[in-house]
Amino acid sequence: MSAQHHVLRAVGLSLLAALLFTSTYVLNRAVAVGGGHWAWTAALRYLFMLPLLLPLMHWQGGIAPVWRSLRAAPGAWLGWSSVGFALFYGLLSAAAASGPSWLVAGSFQMTAVAGMLSAPLLYRDARARIPRTGFTVGVLIVTGVLLMQFGNAHGTLTPSAWLALACVLVSAFAYPLGNRGLLLHLERRGEPLNATQRVFGMTLASQPAWWALALWAWTQTGPPPAAQMEAIFVVALVSGVAATILFFHASGMVRSNPTALGAVEAMQASEVVFAALLGVMFLGEPWPHGQALFGGLLVVAGIALFAWVVAHEAARDQRDVQALRSERGR
Structure with a gap:
């Protein structure tokens, strides 16, 4: 597979x-509108x-390589799992x-630039540089998202909506930071865990946080209702397992x-x-228009x-590598 096809596949x-x-x-x-407590929503997933x-x-x-990695560096796994899963x-x-x-x-969708902005905090090599072209395109995407936001908000946000906005912005930075941090930790230790193993390891390492949150939720509202458990099971399967593995695999590829x-x-x-x-398509909502569109x-x-x-960029890098090999072969 060419470098160009590799990055496009990712x-x-x-x-x-x-x-x-x-x-x-x-x-x-x-679930929230139906009265389900947010802590149960987070912990159950x-x-x-x-x-x-x-x-x-x-x-x-297998589980054995993940368990060996966890035992060798529990602090790194607990730390990055707390950021990338629990805080997120x-x-x-x-x-x-x-x-x-x-x-x-x-x-x-601030994640469009959050990962790039966190790069100088993590890396000590060429990856610490924020890619100018990529960041510019990321800002374009965030601008589009903000226009959709303002179009939906009709220019006003309630105090609770501002609180939600603050929570989400921190969450948007925590997710790529946790993923990148663990990838870097494994790279430095020479442990080639695949996407499924990384998701499993972070899920396992974050279990103490989820059990503590579930215990707190029980003291606040008692056991979760059946409807909430059913909805969060779907989220866990579709978003937690399938989507997260795909995303971790894609980020690991590049x-x-x-x-x-x-x-x-x-x-x-x-x-x-x-x-x-x-x-x-499915809820009969109107098409976005004006600013939102x-x-x-x-x-x-x-x-x-x-x-x-x-x-x-991938095609250019591949041409440079081929040219270098050609010069060395002379």
């Missing part, structure tokens, strides 16, 4: 993950994910209880390419477009531009 997998991730916002908001992942491990490299999803679930799903879905990694993360911005399209078109344009940028 971008495509991230887009597919974004489509599956979209279910999270609608179902979480439906990852308590369900662990048994759902177990059958996959037999075909995905705890705040995202709390936001669903405070603001509408369109606000949560749209605001989370971990050494800052622009391509930023593109993979930026594809999550398509969730707000998918949410709007699914609402029109223009913002959606900007997001789509940014996604297409990012795909072109990473494909162009």
